[in-house]
Amino acid sequence: MTKINMLPAIFLVSSCNSFVLTDPAIYLNDYFFGFESDNVSAQAYSDSEYSFANIKIGRGPAANVVLAYVKDGIYEWRSNDGIVIYTNNGIIVKTLGLEKDVNYGIFKTINFSSADTFTSLGSLYGPDLIKTNIQHNFFKEDKVKTIERLGETIISNVFIHEIYIPSIKWSTKNYFYYDLNNNLVRSEQKIHPNLPKIRIDYFLK
Numbered sequence: 001m002t003k004i005n006m007l008p009a010i011f012l013v014s015s016c017n018s019f020v021l022t023d024p025a026i027y028l029n030d031y032f033f034g035f036e037s038d039n040v041s042a043q044a045y046s047d048s049e050y051s052f053a054n055i056k057i058g059r060g061p062a063a064n065v066v067l068a069y070v071k072d073g074i075y076e077w078r079s080n081d082g083i084v085i086y087t088n089n090g091i092i093v094k095t096l097g098l099e100k101d102v103n104y105g106i107f108k109t110i111n112f113s114s115a116d117t118f119t120s121l122g123s124l125y126g127p128d129l130i131k132t133n134i135q136h137n138f139f140k141e142d143k144v145k146t147i148e149r150l151g152e153t154i155i156s157n158v159f160i161h162e163i164y165i166p167s168i169k170w171s172t173k174n175y176f177y178y179d180l181n182n183n184l185v186r187s188e189q190k191i192h193p194n195l196p197k198i199r200i201d202y203f204l205k
Helices: 009-014 024-033 042-047
Strands: 052-057 063-071 074-078 084-088 091-096 116-124 129-149 152-165 170-179 184-189 198-203
Touching: 052 074, 091 184, 129 184, 152 184
Parallel strands: none
Antiparallel strands: 052 063, 052 198, 063 074, 074 084, 084 091, 116 129, 129 152, 152 170, 170 184, 184 198
């Protein structure tokens, strides 16, 4: 089993970037051309003692969240401004502190190695949709994608997670990129009808 270095919760406040915005003029320029925080340098990765993820919501600036806990296959990532994101094999299954939170009610271990279909009982917030059926479908796409990361080009297999919520007739398709050693590199997920897409780059140590 690969050892994963997790940051003790007591140090979270001073150890990761915030989702808070600053100068509007700088923000507008970076909104169209990309923010400095959108990419993690090889030096930043090397300097970090703990596992972290770089999260970009829509076209806003990215921020790092640190891995605080792993329990029963659920990874808990925390930012220094109170956002908590829970992932199951990279899939966002629950959030706290976002403008629109979710709890997909997924308790089984997700395995992308084979096709799978199931229904969970989950909730969306803002507006609230409590304990509704959420249909999940997983499969592998018959193509690869190249991802530029840490100064390298990574060839990745592409896995897809389809979501459908019958009660509001909403569906989406999320993408997960694994390198040829079966390590999760990146995900692109839309988890709520009223939230933009979330891109996550994972940096486990």
